[in-house]
Amino acid sequence: MNQHISESHLFQHINHTLNDADQEIVTTHLSKCNTCRIAVEGLTAEHRMIWQSLQGNLGQINPAPQANFAAIAPKLIHKKNRTSLFPFLSVRNVFASGLLLTILILSVFLFVNTLGSQNMMTNNHIGTTFLPVTNGNFEVTDTDDGLTWWTLAGSRPQDYKASRDDGVYFDGKSSAMLASDVEEANEFGTLMQWLTPDESVLGRRVRLSAQIKAEDVADWAGLWMRIDGTSSQTLQFYNMQDQPIRGTMDWQRYEAVLDVPPGSRKIYFGVLLAGNGRVWIDNVQLEIVSNDIALTGFASNQALTNADFEAGDVKIDGWFLIGSHPQDYEIHHEKLIFVSGDASGLLASKNDEAQGFGTLMQTFPAKEYLNQRVRFLASIRTENVEKRAGLWMRVDGHNSRILQFDNMHKRAIRSTTDWTQYEIVLDVPQESESISLGLLLDGQGKAWIDNITLESVGQDVPSTD
Template identity: 35%
Template sequence: MRPLHMLTMLFGIASLTSGACSNERDSEAPPDARAQTGAQAPLAGWILSGPAQASYSLSLDRDVFVSGGASGRLEHVGGTAEGAGIVMQSIPADAYRNRRVRFSASVRTLGVAGWAGLYMKVERPEARDPFDNMQDRPLGGTREWERHEVVLDVPEDARSIQFGLVQDGAGISWIDDAKLEVVGDDVPTTDLDRRPAAPVDADLEAAPDAGAWTLTGVAKDDYRMERSTEAKHGGRSSLVLKSAAVTPRGYAAVEQGFRADAWRKKRVRFSAWLRGEAVDREGGLSVMVLGPDAPPMSPGLAAAGNGRSGTFDWERYDVVLDVPAEADTIVVGIGMSSTGALFFDDLAVEEVGLDVPVSNIDMRPSEIVNPSLDEVDAAEASRPKGWFVSGGARLHYRGVIDTKVKNEGRSSVRFEPAVEEPQGYGTLMQRFKAHDYRGKRMRLTAYTKGKGVDRRGDLWLRVQARESPGDGAGLGGAACQLSGDYDWKPCVMVFDVPQRGDAIDVGVGTTGHGTIWLDGIKLEEVGLDVPVTTGKTPPRSLLNGSFDLDPEAPKGWFLSGAGYADFVVSVDGGAAKLQAKGSATPGGYGTVMQSVQATDYIGKRLRMKARVRGDGIDSGDLWVRVQSAVSPGDGPGLGGGACALSGDFDWQPCEVVFDVPERASSIQIGAGLRGSGRGTLRLDDVVLEEVDTRVDITGVTRDGSGPENLGFD
């Protein structure tokens, strides 16, 4: 099935910005050293990735292979993370653009409870990623060595190619004798585009595991999708979306996509019967029309929703849209950001006359609303007019008017957690049309004040095209990083608005504790002589390696990793201190780190040195990694190295000497904990310095421009 697009602009607009600068955060994920948890040897050139990577191990297996003396072994080792693990590589797409590429390999499975398959994805900056993971022809159970392949076209704008092996569920799978090659157009592609011509199971009568409907959304783990034979409008059953958490973090949807071919250039009505039980925030029927190259999280060519909150009996809800000639896919379903239960039954799709009014009225303002933060929302006086809370954990945060703490005018807005332990990114934002700003250079100035901001915080803006993904980089933008305690200070961002610009998003957000105040926003046109502010640009040199800029927070450093939300970092006795929160078992790796621009270090040999101390550490490391512009966030990059840490030890030095190749874009340094997450890791006196080329390299240098170790030897 073609990857579906979340109906986030409707009843879950908050999930549209699950990370205002999420591309940057992804590129700063922890190193793949954490992946090597199995008893076998590490697997050179390959990394462990995937949504549940903490539940898998990746290793070189010298006992099971087809040829060459070894294979790659992907094993489910248990853990709290559910889903798939992927053994993969990522390479630049330069040599393969405008060509058809085949990835083939021999695969063996043992007791795979779910499924396994070869995996390939072509990453594009602003369009749908060609993708195949063999989920429609799965390799489950126990199977001997078999040869399989996936074939994809690599478009002109492709950025990178990812390929490897995916496994979802308990068991072991092996991969050997892999090959990545260009093939002719006579070889058919296997792109997973299996969209039906019309909605499947529209009457909601199929078996629960039929697979027509999919639970999705940034907070899908906080909800359940079930069939109900008791509450139904017609037939034998209905479908219900219900909250499974006391406070869901954000939006979830039950949806499916089908081809738009039969509906192009028509006005179409989508109707469904809905029933609600204690839906505390609005939820309902949602429809989105997508173009042929719409990326995930795209707002689509047209979109609308219709629903309500509360407890109500079966009622019919309609959405009417014009389907453009360029439409490719229609996604329909129900969604909510709420506690309670929303029941769904008897979906119908039909053409209607032009006398039937459409539902998708563009309500976006033409300019930023309430930039002074002095106006209150008409429906709730504690909220600022024109602003809303968004992000993957939107329900864990709130934005309220503050008349006591302000930089100017009558009030500011205070953005803070609404729960004791927020679990993800939240942002207070607004979106307005870009039409009046196209072709202009603009400057946005705003003032912020912070107290106890202990993780990532930022004031950000982004220019979006019509179908830019909601959590991507869009057409450009900028951000000011915020942390710790500080008094009112300005943030100035200068940006260009291309002719393709459709909307401008601006917001302030965080992933952790603390309070950020926002006030006095000004947007104005400037001349082309005013330099553009880049996005989240790393510093040119290491910041605060001695951790003496702030007695409580490690300024310049931040938490990252798959399990970052389960860790806390502070400054104790002039050193950074990393440990798990309370008695919780972390859901993955956690690291305190920072990223430095590689510009001034290209072609040089560097030494990263630091001192570390451990108390009861199960497993950890001090690491450095060189990244290219297309290196995956959780991969080995272009090289680097690490010092493995465990047990109890007093202050001891760690040094890694490595080269910085021409393709380098950043250098990342960090110290992290994995495994059970037990213990406390302290870090101090971090230095990054150039050394003579006669100093021996102790780390690893990778070319990174093409496939490596395809024979798993």
């Protein structure tokens, strides 16, 4: 009988969080097991896409073309005092001790499934079916950090720390704390877990809810959930960028509501913290709800939305802020300056020392434009742009592979300009999966955008790729 490494252990191997002895055992196994090698390749791509999603699926929209923001590699914090996953095995006797390894992995598998069966229950009072979030109240304490079945990850997890907190909690005896661990944290960390939906969940609507408390959050924090299909395709995604948590606040309930399409393979969820600060999370629940509960986030059949910026109040519906230093920028629903209608979108630096770039953007499926050449048109107005502003557009294929890209690097907008129409023209190949586009600002200044159109054009219109 073939013996394979569990998915959770492969995940730790990818992110170098096993101790040296266990890492060598898994490496030896992978050298002889093609099945597990294929699983590692899939997990590597899968989790890379998660971190990209949490930052808005930006990938490479960098004002400096030589830099590559698509390479956000997941790396968990290495814990030197982590207890060995294989305490009785060494490299020399790994094959002789295969039975012990098999028993251990089967025990973990049976334990998880037992917990799942216990947690899958129906509340007769409200008719709600709860899904198996493991240790959602953070009361289980059989690991060094007290966060059994939760994983610390992110774009720079080494800048963050996570632990069980027995002194701060919503109810029960404890909560989980996620906090920055350096003086200037510029990326994000997340405390997360995942599950595989069964047939009872496919085709249903689910709600992730949790109590969150924040302290001195400089950039933003939020609850997030992502649903993947085959080949790690993002089917649904939400990360609270439309209602970010900032500053200091007491316990408050937040939720994410997404549909689980047929063919969904994984549900990922957790809490994230971008920049400095601390957040606590407690009472994490995942439940099946009726379709009259409103959705949040990115839907798989969604196209470009709110292209005229008319929808929204303070925030701009359908659009969000991201970038290399989003904490140095802000976006507004501008109701005083516009080309037509009643509003435009404003992207501005917060101060005179804005670092990196910020972008006002959205992402949507490419299926409507496959095998076509498309033109992204928009009107832009600028004020005191020190470095550059401009449109950008990117077409991605499988595993976020960049197929087409333009960010107006060679025709950048600078200084102060009146409303002017600009365009980007790119091809959308058959293998395309998503299109991302928006307005970027690098350094000090302000830029307004309005009257966006995305249209198919003939091959006689030159590409700007």
